[in-house]
Amino acid sequence: MKPPGSTLALEAVLGIERPILGAPMARVAGARLAAAVSGCGALGFIGGGYGDLDWIDAELSALDPSSIGVGLITWRLDEEPAVLDHVVAAGPRAVWLSYGDPTPHLETIHAAGLVAVCQVLDLDSAVAARHAGADVIVVQGSEAGGHGRPGRGLLTLLPAVVDQISDIPVVAAGGIATGRQLAACWQLGAAGIALGTRLYATHEAADSTAAKRRLVELRGDDTMHSTVFDRVRGPRWPEGYTGRAATNSFVREWHGAVDDLEADLARQRDRYAAGVAADDLDVRVLWAGEAVDLIDDVQPAAAVIREIHGEAADL
Numbered sequence: 373m374k375p376p377g378s379t380l381a382l383e384a385v386l387g388i389e390r391p392i393l394g395a396p397m398a399r400v401a402g403a404r405l406a407a408a409v410s411g412c413g414a415l416g417f418i419g420g421g422y423g424d425l426d427w428i429d430a431e432l433s434a435l436d437p438s439s440i441g442v443g444l445i446t447w448r449l450d451e452e453p454a455v456l457d458h459v460v461a462a463g464p465r466a467v468w469l470s471y472g473d474p475t476p477h478l479e480t481i482h483a484a485g486l487v488a489v490c491q492v493l494d495l496d497s498a499v500a501a502r503h504a505g506a507d508v509i510v511v512q513g514s515e516a517g518g519h520g521r522p523g524r525g526l527l528t529l530l531p532a533v534v535d536q537i538s539d540i541p542v543v544a545a546g547g548i549a550t551g552r553q554l555a556a557c558w559q560l561g562a563a564g565i566a567l568g569t570r571l572y573a574t575h576e577a578a579d580s581t582a583a584k585r586r587l588v589e590l591r592g593d594d595t596m597h598s599t600v601f602d603r604v605r606g607p608r609w610p611e612g613y614t615g616r617a618a619t620n621s622f623v624r625e626w627h628g629a630v631d632d633l634e635a636d637l638a639r640q641r642d643r644y645a646a647g648v649a650a651d652d653l654d655v656r657v658l659w660a661g662e663a664v665d666l667i668d669d670v671q672p673a674a675a676v677i678r679e680i681h682g683e684a685a686d687l
């Protein structure tokens with residue numbers, strides 16, 4: 373069912389058996405989740421996020437780095453390029469760069485013989501990343517959990533990117549949690565998919581049982597894009613980025629009133645920190661995408677991957 377010319381094997385480029393990537397969810401995708409995803413023939417990424425090297429080293433020491441990839445936030449690497457040198461020296465199979473222009477960092481990744489996966493949020497960035505030398509493009513629609521931009525749905529963005537890029541694998545991300553969606557992405561020309569929110573609701577994801585249970589209960593309509601959590605948590609993101617998370621009392625209170633939040637920042641930071649310490653989901657962030665509509669239970673990650681791949685192959 374894969375359309376011709378569009379699906380240069382992701383499996384061959386990354387040395388995997390299933391065309392599924394476990395997204396690099398900061399702090400949530402640690403060694404346990406990444407190892408479980410890679411262990412069943414897909415490729416798990418640990419979420420290196422802003423580049424906390426103590427955390428990254430601890431996770432990498434718990435597994436064979438060549439069996440997984442590491443995700444890093446590109447605009448943070450612009451500020452601290454040494455983080456990328458450190459990660460590359462550890463020898464992961466691939467580095468996934470998100471949120472920013474990957475161009476200045478690709479040489480470091482390629483010089484070490486690693487695969488460069490570049491996540492993009494729009495068509496121009498996809499074409500630019502391809503020209504800069506990306507090995508794999510991940511197209512993320514605004515349905516996705518975590519950071520991104522509101523506005524571009526995957527159903528239009530994915531085929532538009534595939535029409536422009538036919539010589540490297542294009543991977544679909546955002547709102548995907550089922551095999552029938554993988555089959556649909558194949559039809560639209562994707563070589564595979566990346567899963568974030570669906571893998572958050574697994575035994576191996578690093579968060580509380582209550583947080584994972586909430587993911588099962590939530591509907592896509594109960595998630596929203598906002599900058600509120602970035603303002604209260606820091607660091608400050610570049611203009612234009614927002615993050616999709618569960619709509620709770622904290623974000624409802626401050627969304628549309630971020631200037632008031634800034635004016636009361638010290639107090640709200642204390643309140644937020646107390647919410648984190650208490651695992652209070654009405655205060656703390658729960659990054660989640662529209663795929664929560666399609667998540668019915670918390671499962672082992674390998675079961676999720678096998679079910680999605682099996683259903684898509686049957687279709």
Ligand SMILES: Cc1cc2nc3c(=O)[nH]c(=O)nc-3n(C[C@H](O)[C@H](O)[C@H](O)COP(=O)(O)O)c2cc1C
Pocket residue numbers: 395396397398400419420421422443444445469470471491512515516517518519545546547548566567568569570572659660661662663
């Ligand atoms: C909890 C969470 C944390 C995330 N953290 C990161 C991150 O640190 N870096 C990154 O590139 N993407 C991050 N993302 C986005 C994922 O890489 C991925 O593109 C997205 O989750 C795909 O959409 P989905 O959640 O609908 O599957 C995160 C997503 C979630 C749900």
